[in-house]
Amino acid sequence: MGETAQLNHTEKKAFLVNSSSLKDVRIFCRDVFEKLHIEQDLKDELVLAIAEAAQNIVKHAFKNNANANELMVVQISCENKKLEIAFYDRGTPVDPKKVKHREIDNVKPGGLGTFFIQEIMDAVEFRDGNKPWINHLVLTKQL
Amino acid sequence: MTYKVEEIENKRIVHLDGEIDMDVADKSRSTILPLIEAGHEVQLNLSKVTYMDSSGISVLIESKKLSEEKKTKFELIEVSKPVEKVLAMARKFL
Numbered sequence: 001m002g003e004t005a006q007l008n009h010t011e012k013k014a015f016l017v018n019s020s021s022l023k024d025v026r027i028f029c030r031d032v033f034e035k036l037h038i039e040q041d042l043k044d045e046l047v048l049a050i051a052e053a054a055q056n057i058v059k060h061a062f063k064n065n066a067n068a069n070e071l072m073v074v075q076i077s078c079e080n081k082k083l084e085i086a087f088y089d090r091g092t093p094v095d096p097k098k099v100k101h102r103e104i105d106n107v108k109p110g111g112l113g114t115f116f117i118q119e120i121m122d123a124v125e126f127r128d129g130n131k132p133w134i135n136h137l138v139l140t141k142q143l
Numbered sequence: 144m145t146y147k148v149e150e151i152e153n154k155r156i157v158h159l160d161g162e163i164d165m166d167v168a169d170k171s172r173s174t175i176l177p178l179i180e181a182g183h184e185v186q187l188n189l190s191k192v193t194y195m196d197s198s199g200i201s202v203l204i205e206s207k208k209l210s211e212e213k214k215t216k217f218e219l220i221e222v223s224k225p226v227e228k229v230l231a232m233a234r235k236f237l
Contacts (some may be wrong), residue, residue: 019166119232
């Protein structure tokens with residue numbers, strides 16, 4: 001990593017809740033991480049973690065059935081060498097106790113995706129979703 | 144994502160290109176699984192895949208399982224660096 005840690009920076013963007021938006025989520029993240037001068041390997045991992053979390057919103061919080069105008073927001077903040085990525089959505093309330101990866105005989109995208117997120121990030125936390133949001137997921141990583 | 148299928152006797156070499164995520168996983172699944180279902184030996188070339196997430200890995204797992212059921216072969220013959228990194232992480236899970 002270059003001068004990443006020296007930058008304090010926050011950006012957020014709203015996306016329609018559907019699988020076609022996942023590519024746009026990745027483009028947004030790559031653009032922000034470019035500004036933060038995060039090195040390529042770490043950038044790839046972070047983009048994967050964020051895309052998996054966004055995918056979980058589409059697949060689980062909305063069961064692939066979101067209203068056509070439903071939005072999710074992704075916010076990336078970097079302050080004092082700490083990267084924080086927040087997700088806001090208005091899907092089915094997530095029970096954090098039920099968010100875990102599955103065993104090998106039952107590998108599905110959500111299970112493996114959650115494993116990827118946990119492998120890449122330092123912490124995964126569901127916070128109270130202030131109105132109008134219902135779910136507020138926060139991923140953090142020390143840079 | 145785009146794809147191309149080469150036919151060599153009973154072997155089918157599937158070349159995937161681009162990004163493989165949830166949005167296109169079904170397209171890759173419907174490209175690969177029918178070939179295995181038909182009893183072909185399938186080789187998958189991922190050298191031009193620039194991004195793969197858990198949805199793509201799931202397609203690989205499903206393909207491998209189906210090939211075992213059908214007693215045929217399914218193998219990866221070339222893998223790009225981004226895919227190799229995701230596979231390495233998935234292996235910890237598997």
